[in-house]
Amino acid sequence: MKTAGRPPIPLPSGQGIAERCDLARDAARDLSAMAALVLLIALGLALVAGMGMDYALKAGLVFAVGAWLVWRGLSAHPHPRFGPANRVTLVRLVLLALIAALLGEPFPRAPLSATPTAAWCLAIVAAVTALLDAVDGVLARRSGLSSAFGARFDMETDAAFTLVLCMLVVQSGQAGPWILAAGLMRYGFVVAALAWPWLSAPLPSSKRRQTVCAIQITTLIACLAPIVPPLLAASLAAISLTLLTLSFATDMRTLAQQRPTPPET
Numbered sequence: 627m628k629t630a631g632r633p634p635i636p637l638p639s640g641q642g643i644a645e646r647c648d649l650a651r652d653a654a655r656d657l658s659a660m661a662a663l664v665l666l667i668a669l670g671l672a673l674v675a676g677m678g679m680d681y682a683l684k685a686g687l688v689f690a691v692g693a694w695l696v697w698r699g700l701s702a703h704p705h706p707r708f709g710p711a712n713r714v715t716l717v718r719l720v721l722l723a724l725i726a727a728l729l730g731e732p733f734p735r736a737p738l739s740a741t742p743t744a745a746w747c748l749a750i751v752a753a754v755t756a757l758l759d760a761v762d763g764v765l766a767r768r769s770g771l772s773s774a775f776g777a778r779f780d781m782e783t784d785a786a787f788t789l790v791l792c793m794l795v796v797q798s799g800q801a802g803p804w805i806l807a808a809g810l811m812r813y814g815f816v817v818a819a820l821a822w823p824w825l826s827a828p829l830p831s832s833k834r835r836q837t838v839c840a841i842q843i844t845t846l847i848a849c850l851a852p853i854v855p856p857l858l859a860a861s862l863a864a865i866s867l868t869l870l871t872l873s874f875a876t877d878m879r880t881l882a883q884q885r886p887t888p889p890e891t
Contacts, residue, residue, distance in 0.1 A: 645706035652708040653700055657693045660716045664689045664723050671724070675744075677731055685727035692719045692786070696779060703775040711766035714758055715779050721755040722783065726790045729797065736799025738852040745852040748794075752847045755787060756840075784839065785812040791846035800849045800859035808842060808867045811874055824885035829877055838873040842866045 668685035672678055696716075725748070728734065738745040762780055766772040789809030795801050819825035829835075845866040849859035 648706045649700060649703060656708055656713055656716055660720050661689055661693060664720050667724060668727060681727050681731060685723045688726045689719060689723035699775060704773050705771050709771035710769055711762040711771060712776055712779060714762040714765060715783055718755050718758050718783050721751060722787050722790060725752060729793055734794060734798040738798055742852040749847055749851045756843050756847060788843060795846055795849045798850060800856050801863040805863045805867060808870055811870060825881055827881055827884060835873055838869050842870050
């Protein structure tokens with residue numbers, strides 16, 4: 627979403643300074659409300675669950691980074707309202723921050739069966755975060771506020787959520803560090819596009835890609851359930867990682883076939 631160093635994006639037809647100000651106020655209000663919600667919930671959990679104030683600080687920091695990226699990307703938002711779909715994605719960012727702040731905490735740790743209540747709570751919150759991903763797209767279409775900004779916001783939230791889940795699966799002892807490849811694959815793809823710009827070309831919408839992403843996230847959440855033993859969790863994680871790798875390989879082959887042929891000298 628970062629736009630620094632790039633030429634300013636032209637405003638959509640009919641959108642002027644007043645509309646941009648309305649958007650900024652709308653987004654600032656929503657971001658501020660969600661930031662307060664993150665801190666309130668994180669402080670409550672820190673006190674009730676005895677995780678310490680560093681948990682609240684980590685949750686606030688994760689949300690602050692996400693909110694800063696959202697604010698930086700508003701120049702690509704074509705509508706005068708932030709919109710209900712983006713608010714749903716903001717709620718997902720709140721839940722992501724609360725989950726990500728568990729990294730480095732005493733929970734989750736192996737074995738998950740030793741803390742079944744806490745493990746189930748984590749799995750349920752992660753499942754709600756994943757299910758909300760099916761809501762924002764519908765809201766965007768019904769409200770007539772679909773945009774490339776919203777799609778990018780949703781995609782980057784998914785990518786960060788996947789990486790956090792991978793790290794928690796490793797922390798919980800349910801799979802080895804190799805599962806981090808699933809969370810890092812998207813970012814590796816972005817870095818590779820710096821060396822090979824043809825990788826940054828747009829790809830058509832794909833049911834295969836959406837299905838594999840859903841399988842990946844569902845599998846990672848299942849790995850955090852206390853009834854799933856480490857051997858089964860590692861096996862499921864390995865299968866989902868294989869599917870994700872094949873999906874990325876398919877997209878890279880498609881992009882390679884579509885790349886422009888250099889002119890003959």
